[in-house]
Amino acid sequence: MKVMVIVRATKSSEAGEMPSEQLLTEMGNFNxxxxxxxxxxxxxxxxxxSNGARIRFSGKDRTVTDGPFTETKELIAGFWLWKVSSMQEAIDWVTRCPNPMTEDSDIEIRQVFEFDDFGEALTPELREQEERVQTEVAERNNNAQGIPASKDEDEIRSLAKAWSGSLESKDVDAMLTGYSEDILLYDVKPPYRLKGLEAYRANWEACLPYFPAKMKSEHRDFTVTVDGDVAFAHGLHHVVPIDEESPVGQTWLRITIGYQRTEGxxxxxxxxxxxxxxxxxxxxSYITDEVIAETI
Structure with missing residues (x-):
């Protein structure tokens, strides 16, 4: 799901006060x-x-009002767009965010409408039109940065994201989605290899009882490379226990994943x-945040 994370305006933001170097650093690290x-x-x-304008719609009439606008609490000072697995994930991230203002402030989270939310009103023709516009915008933005658009990379990242959500809910069936029947696993624990989807399933069914009841699955430095029908990804992964003590997640795990496109x-x-x-x-040797910071 996509969410817009809205930073509400304050007296200082409406006064045009710019953030300090320290706040810019903290927000940059968070981003x-x-x-x-x-x-x-x-x-x-x-x-x-004060630099904006407001347009009032009433039938065929359009009335323009120049800023500033007095109702500060109803104004927006900034926003993020995030792709998360749940509203709770978005809430968890916002609670970790530095205060974006010099005084008390509010951040609001709103779910973004997806195509399926519109039901039958969004006809196949309208959906195709919207997808075409989004593709054109993405390609134009990427080309402006010298980066070719990659639908394949997005699909692979979506697979990893979905797998994380399934791990958090301990849904083994969902975790197997997107895996080949001939999956070959070199796990962090014995045996030295496991081959086949059923062996992969049995491995997770044996492990999950030792995981926390509630946990957060996180990837870090997840890099994807695609060449034709073959791709690989590498990075770090760990789980973070929620509201309980658990040895799980004391170290990041190094991961390398190989993909092949089969029947599309x-x-x-x-x-x-x-x-x-x-x-x-x-x-x-545990891979902690401190170890990573020393390596960068």
Whole structure:
């Protein structure tokens, strides 16, 4: 689901007070976290309403009123667009956000309408038109940045996002969606390999009872490379327990995933999950946030 995360205006934002270097740094770091988690779509800050205008619609009449507008609490100072698995995920991220204002402020979360929400009113012709417009806009924006649009990469990221949501709900059947019958898994624990969808299922069914009742599944530095009908992704993954103590999630796991397009759909053919191993101590080396920060 997509959500718009709305930053409400305050007296300082309407007065045109600019954020400090410290706040810009904090917000930049937060946006970077959103991007690495794969949920960041867009974000913009807005000038005060004194630089804007309001148009009133009444039948065929249009009345223009120049800013500023007095009802500060009803105004918007900025927004994000995120793609999340649930409203709760959006709420969790907002609670981690630095206060975007120098005084007390409010952030509102609103779900964005998807095509299916409009029902029969959105005819196939209208849907095709809207999809065409969105594709043209995406291609124009990407070309302006020198980046070719990649529907394949979006599909693969969507698979990873859906898998995370299924893991959080411990829905093994849903976790298997998008996996090949011949999946080959090199897991972080014995045996050294598992082959086939049923072995993959049994592996997760044996593991999930040891996971927290509630948890957050997170990817980091998830990079996708596509070449024809073959693709691979690599990055880090972990789960974060919610409202309980659990050893799960103490380390990020390194992941590499191989994909192949079969009958028009991407399928996971191979997964490799690991943590570093120190041969001098014969112990694994945890990948913590501190270790990652030192490596960058």
């Amino acid at each position: 970077e976290e959103l991007s690495k988690a794969g949920i960041f779509l867009a974000a913009e800050g807005l000038h005060p309403s 759909e991407w399928r996971v053919m191979h997964e490799h999950v690991s943590v570093p191993f120190d041969p001098m101590t014969e112990k694994v």
